[in-house]
Amino acid sequence: xxxxxxxxxxxxxxxxxxxxxxxxxxxxxxxxxxxxxxxxxxxxxxxxxxxxxxxxxxxxxxxxxxxxxxxxxxxxxxxxxxxxxxxxxxxxxxxxxxxxxxxxxxxxxxxxxxxxxxxxxxxxxxxxxxxxxxxxxxxxxxxxxxxxxxxxxxxxxxxxxxxxxxxxxxxxxxxxxxxxxxxxxxxxxxxxxxxxxxxxxxxxxxxxxxxxxxxxxxxxxxxxxxxxxxxxxxxxxxxxxxxxxxxxxxxxxxxxxxxxxxxxxxxxxxxxxxxxxxxxxxxxxxxxxxxxxxxxxxxxxxxxxxxxxxxxxxxxxxxxxxxxxxxxxxxxxxxxxxxxxxxxxxxxxxxxxxxxxxxx
Amino acid sequence: xxxxxxxxxxxxxxxxxxxxxxxxxxxxxxxxxxxxxxxxxxxxxxxxxxxxxxxxxxxxxxxxxxxxxxxxxxxxxxxxxxxxxxxxxxxxxxxxxxxxxxxxxxxxxxxxxxxxxxxxxxxxxxxxxxxxxxxxxxxxxxxxxxxxxxxxxxxxxxxxxxxxxxxxxxxxxxxxxxxxxxxxxxxxxxxxxxxxxxxxxxxxxxxxxxxxxxxxxxxxxxxxxxxxxxxxxxxxxxxxxxxxxxxxxxxxxxxxxxxxxxxxxxxxxxxxxxxxxxxx
Ligand SMILES: Nc1ncnc2c1ncn2[C@@H]1O[C@H](COP(=O)(O)OP(=O)(O)OP(=O)(O)O)[C@@H](O)[C@H]1O
Ligand SMILES: [Mg+2]
Numbered sequence: 030x031x032x033x034x035x036x037x038x039x040x041x042x043x044x045x046x047x048x049x050x051x052x053x054x055x056x057x058x059x060x061x062x063x064x065x066x067x068x069x070x071x072x073x074x075x076x077x078x079x080x081x082x083x084x085x086x087x088x089x090x091x092x093x094x095x096x097x098x099x100x101x102x103x104x105x106x107x108x109x110x111x112x113x114x115x116x117x118x119x120x121x122x123x124x125x126x127x128x129x130x131x132x133x134x135x136x137x138x139x140x141x142x143x144x145x146x147x148x149x150x151x152x153x154x155x156x157x158x159x160x161x162x163x164x165x166x167x168x169x170x171x172x173x174x175x176x177x178x179x180x181x182x183x184x185x186x187x188x189x190x191x192x193x194x195x196x197x198x199x200x201x202x203x204x205x206x207x208x209x210x211x212x213x214x215x216x217x218x219x220x221x222x223x224x225x226x227x228x229x230x231x232x233x234x235x236x237x238x239x240x241x242x243x244x245x246x247x248x249x250x251x252x253x254x255x256x257x258x259x260x261x262x263x264x265x266x267x268x269x270x271x272x273x274x275x276x277x278x279x280x281x282x283x284x285x286x287x288x289x290x291x292x293x294x295x296x297x298x299x300x301x302x303x304x305x306x307x308x309x310x311x312x313x314x315x316x317x318x319x320x321x322x323x324x325x326x327x328x329x330x331x332x333x334x335x336x337x338x339x340x341x342x343x344x345x346x347x348x349x350x351x352x353x354x355x356x357x358x359x360x361x362x363x364x365x366x367x368x369x370x371x372x373x374x375x376x377x378x379x380x381x382x383x384x385x386x387x388x389x
Numbered sequence: 390x391x392x393x394x395x396x397x398x399x400x401x402x403x404x405x406x407x408x409x410x411x412x413x414x415x416x417x418x419x420x421x422x423x424x425x426x427x428x429x430x431x432x433x434x435x436x437x438x439x440x441x442x443x444x445x446x447x448x449x450x451x452x453x454x455x456x457x458x459x460x461x462x463x464x465x466x467x468x469x470x471x472x473x474x475x476x477x478x479x480x481x482x483x484x485x486x487x488x489x490x491x492x493x494x495x496x497x498x499x500x501x502x503x504x505x506x507x508x509x510x511x512x513x514x515x516x517x518x519x520x521x522x523x524x525x526x527x528x529x530x531x532x533x534x535x536x537x538x539x540x541x542x543x544x545x546x547x548x549x550x551x552x553x554x555x556x557x558x559x560x561x562x563x564x565x566x567x568x569x570x571x572x573x574x575x576x577x578x579x580x581x582x583x584x585x586x587x588x589x590x591x592x593x594x595x596x597x598x599x600x601x602x603x604x605x606x607x608x609x610x611x612x613x614x615x616x617x618x619x620x621x622x623x624x625x626x627x628x629x630x631x632x633x634x635x636x637x638x639x640x641x642x643x644x645x646x647x648x649x650x651x652x653x654x655x656x657x658x659x660x661x662x663x664x665x666x667x668x669x
Contacts, residue, residue, distance in 0.1 A: 244509045246499045253496055257485035264497035265468070323487040 060317030061329035063369035067315070067361065068336045075343035082346040085222045092224070095338030096231035097286055098308055099331055103231075103238050104282040106313035106330035108275045110242070112255035112322030113169035115158060115279045117176035119305030124180050125151045125287030126297040127188055130197040140205040148284050154180070155280025159273030181303060188299035199295040210292040213285070227289050231331075234282070239327040251275065256323025311358070312337055315365040336361060396459030397422045398560050398591040399444060399475065404453035406439055413439040414615045416453070420608070421560055421591040426582060428602035429595045430635050431612035437595045440612070441562050444593060445477040446470035474559035478549045478566065486538030486545075490530060493537045494519040494552050518555070526551040526584050543574030547581045554585055561585055562593045567601050579605050599631045611635055 075082040101118055108115055125147045133143030154176065161172045185195070192198060200206060215226040242248035250271045253261035262268050291297055314320055315336060316329030340361060344354055399421040406414040414436045421427045431437050442448040443455065446464030454461050457473050464470050467477070484493045491512075500511045500518070516533050523530060528547050530540075537545055546566045553561055563582070567575040582605050585592055596602050602609060609626060611619040611634050619626070619634045626634075636644075 240509075244512075246501060246508075246510065249492055249496065249499055249510065252488050252492065253485050256487040260485050261496065263467070263479065266497045319487075323485065 060319075060324060060326045060369070061332060062317070064316050064329050064332045064336065064365055067365045067368060068332050068339070071336055071339050071343070071361065075339060075347060079343060079347035082343055087342065087346060089222050089224055089228075091335070091338045091342045092228045093338075094342055095335045096225065096227040097289060098305070098312060098337055099231050099334030100227065100234060100286050101279070101282045101305075102309045102312040102316075102330050102334045103234055103327060104275075104279040105309040106316060106318050106325060106327060107238060107242065107251060108279055109310070109313045109318045109320065110255050110322060110325040111251045111271060111275045112258065113162065113272060113275065114173060114310065115276060116170065116173040116306045117154065117158065117180055118279050118283050118309055119302040119307075120177055120180045120184060121151060121154055121280065121283040121302075122287045122290065122305065123184055123297065123299065123302035124154070125284045126291040127184055127197060127299060129288060130200055130291055130297050131188070131191055133203055134198050134200050135191060137203075140200055140203050140209050143200075144209060144288055147287065148281075151280040151284035151287070152277050153280070154283075155277035156273060158279075159276035162276070163269040163272055177306065184299045184302075195299050197297045197299075200291070201295040206292070209288070212292075213288040214292040227286075230285070235327055235331050242327055247271070252323060254322075255319075308337060308358075311362050315362055315369075317369050333365075336365070395423075396456070398458065399593075400454075400456040400459070401440075401443070401450075402454045402456070404440075404443065404450045404455065406436075406443065406448060406451050412615055414443075414450075414612075417612070417615075417617055418620065419593075419610055421593055423559070423591050424586055424589050425607040426586050426592040426594055426605050427608045427610065428606035429593060429610050429612065430597070430599060430602055430631070431618075432597075432635065432637075434614075435612040436615040437612060438564060439615075441477065441564050441593065441595055444470070444560075445475060445562055471558075474557055475562065476553035476556070476558035476560070477562040477564065478546065478553055479564055484537045484545055484549055487536050489534045490523075490537055490540070490548060491516045491519045491533040493548060494522070494555070498556060522551050522555045523548065526554065526581055528581070541574055541577070542570050543577035546570075546578045550578075550581045550585060554588060554590065558590060560591045560593065562595075564595045565597065566594075567596060567598065575601060599628065599635055603628045603631060613637060 081087055101122065105115060105118055128150050129140070129143035129147035131143075132138065132146045133140045136142075158169070158173050158176055161167070162169050165172070188195065188197065211226075213226070217224050217226060217229075242251060250261065250266045253266050254268050254271045258268055290301075312333035313325070313330045314333075316326070316331065316333035318325030318330060337358065340357055341354055344351055344357065397420045399419075401417055401419040404414060404417045404419075405412070417436075417440065419427065419429070419440070429437050429440060439448065443450050446467050446469050449463060455464075456462065457475070462473070464473075470477075485496065488496070492515075495515050495518075500515050501508050502511045502514075503509050519533055520530075526547065528544065528551060530544075537548060540548065546563075550561065550563070550566075566578050566582075570578065579601060582592055582594060586605075586607075594602065594606065606623060608622050609619065609631060610617060611631070618637070619631075
């Protein structure tokens, strides 16, 4: 696109225009192509198998399911492109919700105070992960596994110590609750269909993240620290800053979804969130992000989360035994990953030989 | 050899460096002038990498003087060296393979437009500039969006060189840029070394390979066990002499003798001559 406009001012001949074949290949090489095909297949499957799935309300429910997964999935995908994992993201959502709830309830404060304290805590957890990683040079897998287990323990132990039970007290009659619920958990009616506000937030965050990833310096640095950390350092990219801020971004999204859960259900179960961290990572991988970093997109993981939402709701609508959900999810993960791999291999292989032929 | 009115870009005089008890360099001199390729040759452990680490600011010499534009300096690190126009192209650290060529070219020095939160990459200008710079170095790529990893090894090195040139390098330090490359790819890199020289840069070319050095070099410094074994301008040394001095003339004769004996005296000098090339 830019190529057509670029040579206008310069006297150099254009650097070989890409034909239709080249454009098709580039499309195939895109990280989200595989997941789009997969999502379409799953959609068709449930469309055929479950009449209830075809209704607009069902789509809205699927989107809602997808959005709570997808919002954290976005930041986990950016982190993965930056070359790191965060296994603590699942329980961090619950830590955040517990904090907001208990701070507001126990101290009888406006719920917004609890919300802010939870934000600070979530960012601090992210910063802790990031600083530990940068300081020690240990793999993020290990560091965030440690954080994950510690948070899980803290969630259970502190909640029991403070409230005496495994859940927090309802904060629905507290000051500021309605206002906060409008922000984090409202339900809007669009053309006769109810849409949860998290869906809109999800789309908004995804657009912003795409822009940041592809159009800003910071986005360029994310690719660089994931694809070649030492090379990036050698040309002056602030590697430590990028990594720490990415972990804090995960903290931010965990906070956001935590607030959604708090204001959607009024109380929080202290044992929740375990296992979700793997779903976030799976959504990113299905969406075409390279597990080893340096490659991926935002749109891919969005579709990946949507795919998960379809599977989890589709099974219900099709009246299948929900026990099969995890199995189905695993199969989708494996298939999508294989599809991504073969698509990417083919695309880069063709390009490589073409490049050589062009030079010879 | 005689100093002109313009001081050399980089000059090392009597430089020594020890790693604890290991004496890596002693009394080394090296002069790099604009528009010249200074080759540094030597066997494994001769001290070549130590020398370039001093030039690029990663190490400071224990003794001797390091001058840039005739002024003695003590570099605090690679950034300080870059500030003085000394850029290093390392074999493996040159580029990020999965990123497109144009993103690699501007990595860490991205061009932007807009202000504050609306500051964004000026993609059109970056692509145009990268294309023009690469063409200036004689590198024509049909697609700047292709990942650098899909380029050949020689092209990758060349992109890194073009990048260093664009960002104002006056002295280019290349640590064994041809070590992992085949004959044809080495040729590509050697061409860009010449192109950089034509642009008036001073080039420090570190290599194991006297053939490559002799193709592009203006001045040759052979290191041996951390000391200067030979320092000669192009006109003052032949390729054969360079090869012999690199291998260490006396040792080579002894080696030839040994090999001759090992082969039962039958093969004579034959394997010894092959050994010259294989050993470099
Ligand atoms: N960090 C270090 N600590 C201790 N000794 C070192 C260190 N780096 C290099 N040396 C020693 O200094 C000497 C010169 O090493 P150097 O790496 O400069 O050689 P080189 O000419 O680059 O060799 P090669 O061709 O194998 O790359 C060697 O004896 C080496 O063992
Ligand atoms: Mg070396």
